[in-house]
Amino acid sequence: MKKNILYLIIAVIIGLLGGYLIFGNGTNTTNKKMSNGHDHSKASSDQMWTCSMHPQIMQPEPDDCPICGMDLIPAEASSDGLTANQIKMTENAMALANIQTTIVGNIMEGNNDGVISLSGKIATNEENNAIQASYFDGRLEQLNVSFEGQEVNRGQVLATIYAPKLVAAQQELITAASLKDTQPALYAAVRNKLKLWKLSESQINSIETTGKIRENFPIYATVSGTVAMVMAAEGDYLDQGQPILKVSNLNSVWAEFDAYENQISQFKKGQKIKVTTNAYPNKEFDAVISFIDPVLNNNTRTVTIRTTLLNNENLFKPGMFVVGKIKSSVQAKGGSLNIPASAVLWTGERSLVYIKANPNEAIFEMREVIIGVRNGENYSVIFGLEDGDEIVTNGTFTVDAAAQLQGKKSMMNKSGGKTMTGHEGHLGMQDGTENITTAVSTLKIKLPQAFQTAFQAALKPFLIMKDAFVASDADQVSNFARATAEIMKAAGVNDLGKKEKSHISISIEMLDAISSNPDLEIQRAHLVVLNENMVALAMNIELPSKTLYVQKCPMANSNKGAVWLSTEKEIKNPYYGDGMLTCGSVISIINE
Numbered sequence: 001m002k003k004n005i006l007y008l009i010i011a012v013i014i015g016l017l018g019g020y021l022i023f024g025n026g027t028n029t030t031n032k033k034m035s036n037g038h039d040h041s042k043a044s045s046d047q048m049w050t051c052s053m054h055p056q057i058m059q060p061e062p063d064d065c066p067i068c069g070m071d072l073i074p075a076e077a078s079s080d081g082l083t084a085n086q087i088k089m090t091e092n093a094m095a096l097a098n099i100q101t102t103i104v105g106n107i108m109e110g111n112n113d114g115v116i117s118l119s120g121k122i123a124t125n126e127e128n129n130a131i132q133a134s135y136f137d138g139r140l141e142q143l144n145v146s147f148e149g150q151e152v153n154r155g156q157v158l159a160t161i162y163a164p165k166l167v168a169a170q171q172e173l174i175t176a177a178s179l180k181d182t183q184p185a186l187y188a189a190v191r192n193k194l195k196l197w198k199l200s201e202s203q204i205n206s207i208e209t210t211g212k213i214r215e216n217f218p219i220y221a222t223v224s225g226t227v228a229m230v231m232a233a234e235g236d237y238l239d240q241g242q243p244i245l246k247v248s249n250l251n252s253v254w255a256e257f258d259a260y261e262n263q264i265s266q267f268k269k270g271q272k273i274k275v276t277t278n279a280y281p282n283k284e285f286d287a288v289i290s291f292i293d294p295v296l297n298n299n300t301r302t303v304t305i306r307t308t309l310l311n312n313e314n315l316f317k318p319g320m321f322v323v324g325k326i327k328s329s330v331q332a333k334g335g336s337l338n339i340p341a342s343a344v345l346w347t348g349e350r351s352l353v354y355i356k357a358n359p360n361e362a363i364f365e366m367r368e369v370i371i372g373v374r375n376g377e378n379y380s381v382i383f384g385l386e387d388g389d390e391i392v393t394n395g396t397f398t399v400d401a402a403a404q405l406q407g408k409k410s411m412m413n414k415s416g417g418k419t420m421t422g423h424e425g426h427l428g429m430q431d432g433t434e435n436i437t438t439a440v441s442t443l444k445i446k447l448p449q450a451f452q453t454a455f456q457a458a459l460k461p462f463l464i465m466k467d468a469f470v471a472s473d474a475d476q477v478s479n480f481a482r483a484t485a486e487i488m489k490a491a492g493v494n495d496l497g498k499k500e501k502s503h504i505s506i507s508i509e510m511l512d513a514i515s516s517n518p519d520l521e522i523q524r525a526h527l528v529v530l531n532e533n534m535v536a537l538a539m540n541i542e543l544p545s546k547t548l549y550v551q552k553c554p555m556a557n558s559n560k561g562a563v564w565l566s567t568e569k570e571i572k573n574p575y576y577g578d579g580m581l582t583c584g585s586v587i588s589i590i591n592e
Contacts (some may be wrong), residue, residue: 020027049074050090061383082363087403089362099395101356104339104385115325118268118305119482119516120257122320125308125340128249130223134238135198138163141216143234152228152247157218157230159244169194170213177208253309253316255287257324258302260516263372267292267326273307274325278475285309290328299489299505302511321479337385338378342521343393344371345400345411352411354399356390364392364399366409397525401558402420411525447500452541454491458484459548462534463567465514469527469574470581474520483521485511503533524575528562535563538590547591555582563587 049059049072064074082088134140142160145152152158172190180187194204207214229246232238255275259267267289272435275285293304301460307324309316345352350368357365369384383392392399403410447455465480488508496504510530514523535550549566556562556575564574571584 038560050092084367086357086363087399087406087408089364089399089402092363093402094362096538097395097398099398100393101390102340102343102386102393104337104389104391115327116263117321118257118259118324118326119478120255120322120324121482122309122316122318122322123254123256124228124248124250124318125252125254128225128252129228129248130225130249131243132158132219132221132223132245132247132300133241133243134161134194134219134232136161136163136217137240138166138237140234140244141240143158143230143232143244145227146230148227148229152221152227152245152360154221154224156221158221159219159236160216161219162216166197166217167213167215169197173204173207174211174213193235194341219244221247223247223249248318250311250314250316250318253318255307255309255312255316255322255324257305257307257322258516259305261296261301261303264292264303264370266433267305271326275307275309275322276323276325277320279317279320280315286454288588299508300485302512321482337381337387339380339381339385339391340393341517342519343391343396344369344379344522345396345525346522352400353385354392354396355385356392359390359504364402364403365402397521398558401560442574446497447537447540447543448496451491451496454487455537458491459538460563461487463565466564466574467572469524470572470577472520472577474518474523477520477523478515478518480587481511482515485515503536506530507533507537527564527574528557531562531564535565538565539588541590547589549586550588550590551584552587555580555581555583 028254029411049062059072064070065072138161140159144156145158161519169190173194176183176190177185194207198220225247226249227245228248231245238244239328243447269292271289273287273289276283277285287307287309289305290308291304291306293306296303305324339353343353351371352371353367354364355367357363367384368556370382372380373381388436401412404515442451461480461483465477465484468476468480485508488504488511491504507530510526510533513526515525515529538548546567548570550563551566551571552559552561552563553573553575562575566572570588571582571586573581573583576583
């Protein structure tokens, strides 16, 4: 009996011990699993995934890269507390984009010659222009000067006119000549009338002596020069005073330069300027500023600065591009803060840089600055930076693209979030994976016939500019961007709607930005926005003069895609040149 009780107690103890070991440990294990499972869930919700080849791709779940198809890898978790101007990039993305930073230093005045470079072109000297007009009513029987650029000399016969009133006046002279002894006042009045019609004394005397009436009378050149415009044609009926020719004396010409608003204080009349041209790269011409336009151009935010150049050797041709170098009249006190031109993003209205906000982390902050004089490859900074700031000097556009992808403030997006599409003002840089082709093709705008004609004229230098981008020739890109902008500005936008004006003004803004910045990388960044607006305009031309191909490269514009216009079906990519010449495809055909 006692043995049985002992066995029973031992069994109960063993059972309790076994139950504790099984159920107690299981509970801990379950709790531990639950705890581990909870932590893992939380970690997963914060984890972002990126592509090792395309670090701008950020997705909340593991998947394939939408660009190259590679498996996504875990990305560094984003930092909290970043402002709207700040972004954080991974070390991998920094390395792939070759992003480099430089600490801003204080460059003293002795190391900065303060020379300002301005772009401009040769124009005819309006003070030397003359209009050759008809001095009497009549029909233009013969025009001896028929094309622009032709040289004329003072006294040369320019045209012959049949003038019925002059025929009648000759008859009056012949009649008055027979009565000059009895009616000298009448005789003098008739001769004076012929003189007012620019007949010479010898011509009048010949009519009086011979008694013969001439039906056709010559018009003589009153000045020597070059024909700038032919304003009449043979067979035209002309009124008294109606222009026939515009003649320019090219012994002196104007060199007109565009100066930006923030540079105006640097210039004054009488200031010395050195002028150089592409035609004569080894020659430098000395001149002085003779005129500063008192009115600012609202579209380009520039003023015209003019100098007069002697042209006795006929070296300067109107329309020729020139560069003017001027010593700044405003000297910096104690030194000036300078930064590389590659660090500046310019939108036409704002100048931006990215500074490294944290020296120990890849956190960048967009900063708006006011730039002053450009000296070689550097800009002086008037406001926005301090000595010791660390700024991005290589890969600036990559940082800006990353800001756009993260919905932060960027070059084309002042407020952050999604950037504007074509239906919200202009086609701008698209957000995320939005299809730019759809935005362009569905945009409908109304363009007057006069503007359509001017726009097609602007397409000629614009398409040559595209070829210069293909050849990676930054100088030619600037030249043809400037030529395109001039035609666009002259086209006029008074009769256009708000949406149409927006496309044109943004196109001009981007053309000015391209022409004023010799950095090819910056030019290509502006080309993205320019092309989107130019494509929108081109697709609304009723009868294009030639077939245009709208082409697109999905890799351009930080893998968001970018379009361009071409007259050739063959792909020649302006965003990469020889690097990826054939990247892209035709997405639309205009006037097929």
